[in-house]
Amino acid sequence: xxxxxxxxxxxxxxxxxxxxxxxxxxxxxxxxxxxxxxxxxxxxxxxxxxxxxxxxxxxxxxxxxxxxxxxxxxxxxxxxxxxxxxxxxxxxxxxxxxxxxxxxxxxxxxxxxxxxxxxxxxxxxxxxxxxxxxxxxxxxxxxxxxxxxxxxxxxxxxxxxxxxxxxxxxxxxxxxxxxxxxxxxxxxxxxxxxxxxxxxxxxxxxxxxxxxxxxxxxxxxxxxxxxxxxxxxxxxxxxxxxxxxxxxxxxxxxxxxxxxxxxxxxxxxxxxxxxxxxxxxxxxxxxxxxxxxxxxxxxxxxxxxxxxxxxxxxxxxxxxxxxxxxxxxxxxxxxxxxxxxxxxxxxx
Amino acid sequence: xxxxxxxxxxxxxxxxxxxxxxxxxxxxxxxxxxxxxxxxxxxxxxxxxxxxxxxxxxxxxxxxxxxxxxxxxxxxxxxxxxxxxxxxxxxxxxxxxxxxxxxxxxxxxxxxxxxxxxxxxxxxxxxxxxxxxxxxxxxxxxxxxxxxxxxxxxxxxxxxxxxxxxxxxxxxxxxxxxxxxxxxxxxxxxx
Numbered sequence: 001x002x003x004x005x006x007x008x009x010x011x012x013x014x015x016x017x018x019x020x021x022x023x024x025x026x027x028x029x030x031x032x033x034x035x036x037x038x039x040x041x042x043x044x045x046x047x048x049x050x051x052x053x054x055x056x057x058x059x060x061x062x063x064x065x066x067x068x069x070x071x072x073x074x075x076x077x078x079x080x081x082x083x084x085x086x087x088x089x090x091x092x093x094x095x096x097x098x099x100x101x102x103x104x105x106x107x108x109x110x111x112x113x114x115x116x117x118x119x120x121x122x123x124x125x126x127x128x129x130x131x132x133x134x135x136x137x138x139x140x141x142x143x144x145x146x147x148x149x150x151x152x153x154x155x156x157x158x159x160x161x162x163x164x165x166x167x168x169x170x171x172x173x174x175x176x177x178x179x180x181x182x183x184x185x186x187x188x189x190x191x192x193x194x195x196x197x198x199x200x201x202x203x204x205x206x207x208x209x210x211x212x213x214x215x216x217x218x219x220x221x222x223x224x225x226x227x228x229x230x231x232x233x234x235x236x237x238x239x240x241x242x243x244x245x246x247x248x249x250x251x252x253x254x255x256x257x258x259x260x261x262x263x264x265x266x267x268x269x270x271x272x273x274x275x276x277x278x279x280x281x282x283x284x285x286x287x288x289x290x291x292x293x294x295x296x297x298x299x300x301x302x303x304x305x306x307x308x309x310x311x312x313x314x315x316x317x318x319x320x321x322x323x324x325x326x327x328x329x330x331x332x333x334x335x336x337x338x339x340x341x342x343x344x345x346x347x348x
Numbered sequence: 349x350x351x352x353x354x355x356x357x358x359x360x361x362x363x364x365x366x367x368x369x370x371x372x373x374x375x376x377x378x379x380x381x382x383x384x385x386x387x388x389x390x391x392x393x394x395x396x397x398x399x400x401x402x403x404x405x406x407x408x409x410x411x412x413x414x415x416x417x418x419x420x421x422x423x424x425x426x427x428x429x430x431x432x433x434x435x436x437x438x439x440x441x442x443x444x445x446x447x448x449x450x451x452x453x454x455x456x457x458x459x460x461x462x463x464x465x466x467x468x469x470x471x472x473x474x475x476x477x478x479x480x481x482x483x484x485x486x487x488x489x490x491x492x493x494x495x496x497x498x499x500x501x502x503x504x505x506x507x508x509x510x511x512x513x514x515x516x517x518x519x520x521x522x523x524x525x526x527x528x529x530x531x532x533x534x535x536x537x538x539x
Contacts, residue, residue, distance in 0.1 A: 077381075077383070080383065080384075080387070083387075122406065123406060123489040123490060123491060124406045124407055124409075124410045124489075124490070124491060127407070127410035127411065127414060127491075128410055130410075130414055130418075131410050131411075131413035131414040131417070131418060132413070134413070134414055134417070134418025134419070134422075135413070135417060135418060137418070137422055138390065138422070138425075141422065141425055141426075141429075142383070142387070142425075145383060145425075145429055153429065156429075157426065157429065157430070160422055160425070160426060161426075164419065164422060164423075167418075167419075184489075184491055
C-alpha cells in the first residue's frame with residue numbers, strides 16, 4: 001500500500017471509527033452512571049435489574065428507543081422537525097475531531113511508529129470547537145419551533161437566549177487561557193502547561209470557575225436546565241419528540257457534557273499530563289498512561305455535573321440572565337485584564 | 349481518472365462549494381417560510397466558511413461560523429419566531445416600490461466586481477496562500493497573520509469600527525431601556 005493513501009485515508013478512518021465507537025459507548029453508559037449516582041445521592045439503589053447490577057440497562061434503553069413509534073405531530077414543519085435532531089448531534093460529535101486525548105503513542109509497542117491518538121491538531125482548534133458548538137443551538141431552536149407546540153417554542157427560546165448569553169463570558173474565560181498559552185491549538189495549549197510547569201487552573205482559577213459555570217449553562221444542565229423545566233414546560237424543546245429522535249437530543253446533551261469536561265481538562269487541568277508534571281519524585285505517577293489521566297479528569301468533571309443535579313434547585317429565568325450578564329460577564333472581563341497583566345509582568 | 353481528481357481536487361471542490369453557496373442564497377429569497385429562508389442562509393454561511401478554508405484562511409472560516417452562523421443568524425431566528433409573520437400578507441410586498449433602486453444597486457455592485465476581476469487578471473495577481481500564513485517573511489499560523497495585520501497596518505480603521513459598533517450598542521440599550529418617569533406609558537421611552 002502506498003504511503004499517502006495509508007497516511008491520509010486509512011489511519012484517519014480507523015481513528016474516526018474508534019473515536020465515534022468509544023464515544024457512543026461512553027455516552028450510553030453516562031446515562032447509566034447518572035442514574036446510579038443520583039440514586040446513591042438520594043439514598044436509593046438505582047437501576048439494578050437488567051444484567052449484573054444493572055450493567056445492561058443502557059442496552060435495554062437503546063433497544064427500547066429504537067423500536068418505539070416515531071411520532072410527528074400534526075401541523076409540525078416536517079422537514080425542520082427531522083433536521084433538528086441531526087443539527088444538534090452532529091456538532092456535538094464533530095468537536096471530538098480536535099480534542100487531544102494524549103500525546104503521540106505507540107500503544108505499548110504495538111505500532112511500528114508513534115501515532116497521535118487524536119484525529120487532527122489544527123491551528124484554530126479552539127475557535128473550531130467554539131464555532132461548531134455554537135451550531136448546536138439551531139437543533140434546539142428549530143426543534144422547538146417545528147414541533148408546533150407552545151411549550152416547545154418557549155423552551156427553545158429560553159434555551160437560545162441562555163446559550164447566547166453564556167457563550168460570551170465563556171469566550172472571555174477562554175481568552176484568559178489563550179493569553180497564557182499563546183496558541184489556539186489544543187495540543188500546544190497542553191504543551192504550554194508542561195513547559196511552564198503549571199496547570200493553568202492555578203493562575204486562572206477565576207477563569208476556570210467562570211468557564212465551568214458557563215459550560216453547565218451551555219449544556220442546559222442543573223441548575224440551568226430551564227429549557228426543559230418539567231414543572232412549567234412539560235419537557236421544553238423536545239416535548240413532541242419520541243423514539244430515536246428524542247434519543248438524539250438526549251445523547252447530544254451527554255456528548256456536550258463530555259465536550260465541556262474535555263475542554264476544561266485541556267484548558268485548565270493540563271490535558272493528558274500527570275499531576276505536577278515537573279516534580280521529579282512524583283515520577284512514579286508516570287506509569288499511568290496519559291490518556292488514562294485525561295479520562296480520569298474528564299470523569300471528575302462529569303461527576304461534578306451529576307453532583308450539581310443532585311444538589312441544586314433550578315434558577316428562575318430572570319435570575320439566570322442576572323447572573324450571566326451582571327456577574328459573569330464583568331467578572332470575566334476583569335479576569336482577562338488581570339491575567340493579561342500577570343502575563344505581561346511574568347513574560348516581560 | 350485518479351490523476352485528474354488529485355490534480356484538480358481543490359478546483360472541483362471550489363465549484364461544488366460555490367454552487368452550494370449560490371443555491372443557498374437563492375433559497376434565502378425564494379422560500380415562502382421565513383424560517384426556511386434563515387436555514388438556507390445558514391447553509392450559505394457554512395459554505396462560505398468552507399470556501400475560506402479552501403483559501404487557507406482558517407481563522408476567517410472559524411470566525412465566520414462563530415459570529416455569523418452561531419450568533420447573528422440565531423438572533424434572526426429569534427426575531428422571526430417572536431414576530432408573527434403570518435399576519436403579513438404576501439400581496440402587500442412593500443418592497444416593490446424600491447425595486448428599481450435594488451436593480452440599480454445590483455448593477456453597480458456587479459460592475460464593481462467585474463472591474464475588480466478584470467483588474468486582477470491584468471497584472472494584480474491575487475495574494476498567494478502563503479501570504480495569509482506569514483508575518484514579515486516568517487511562517488506563522490493564519491490567526492497570527494491576521495492579528496498582526498489588524499493591529500499594525502489597519503489599527504486605526506479597526507479601532508474606528510469598534511467605536512462605531514459600541515455606539516450602535518449603546519443606542520440599542522437606550523432604546524430598549526425602561527424609563528422610570530414614563531411608568532404610565534408602559535415604561536418605554538419613545539425612540
